[in-house]
Amino acid sequence: MAKRTDFLGSLEQIVLLALVRLGSDAYGVTVRVEIEKRTGRSLSIGAIYSTLGRLEAKGYVSSRTGEATAERGGRAKRHFRVEADGLRALRASQRAIDNMSAGLRKRLEST
């Protein structure tokens, strides 16, 4: 029997998609900027980390400590990557949205 996967919230999906896009360069700044560039939503860095913490607790995302730079005041970066369970949950959530909106394009676009 297939493992049951959680449906993700919209912010969780957006953050996971940003991680997939950014690959090995995914950390707080790049994730925030990528989301702002693609969705027009200017999220707070606190909201990004809160979401990443939630995803990490579910095992959908893992993190490692990266390099520190002078412009960061000597503070280390934290790089994130999507795990296999995260990709599975993302696919399931996207499929659910696709299934629910199938055949509704005209109606959704008419209003």
Place this chain on the structure above:
Amino acid sequence: MHDLAQRWASRLLERLLPEDVAEALVGDLLEEHTLRVRTAGPRRAAFWYWGQVVRSVVPVLHTAFRRGDWVLAWVVGFVAYSFASSAEMSARDSVALVATHTAVDAVPVLIIYLGTIALGAYVAERVRAGAGLALGLLVALTAVLELVTDAHDMPLWYRCALLIAGPAAALAGRTLLARWSRGAPASRRRRTVG
């Protein structure tokens, strides 16, 4: 170079968050701020920085509570708050026996209350991560209620001072524990770069 206000804002976030998250989050803020100083100018960058800090406080608090098992954190925080409130009431009764001037009486009561809050936050945080923060929020909430309802017989300055110094005392107690448990202040352990 970041100004004093920005450093304080960063420290506030560092106090609220677990160390591993705080280091990365504040580092990200400083990195993007430096970029924005170059592209948009120092004033707009400072405005952006403060907007980020203010908007980050709620999700950051939420994360801090979740990490520390928030139900237990609130219970422990409430016990510590009850202990601090009892100390305040006892102090008020004791001071009332020897003095009569309300404004003067309030000074030792406030000192005792703030000391108990700091001690309570220290102990609460030892028992459960996030409990010191819960205590600070409870103190802030009751201080606001007392200001609005005017239910206390204490002077207005006392209630205003409590609103600011109460949560600060709880944060100080929490910070004390963090520093002692790490063995050295975070600033001393931070690696120096560039």
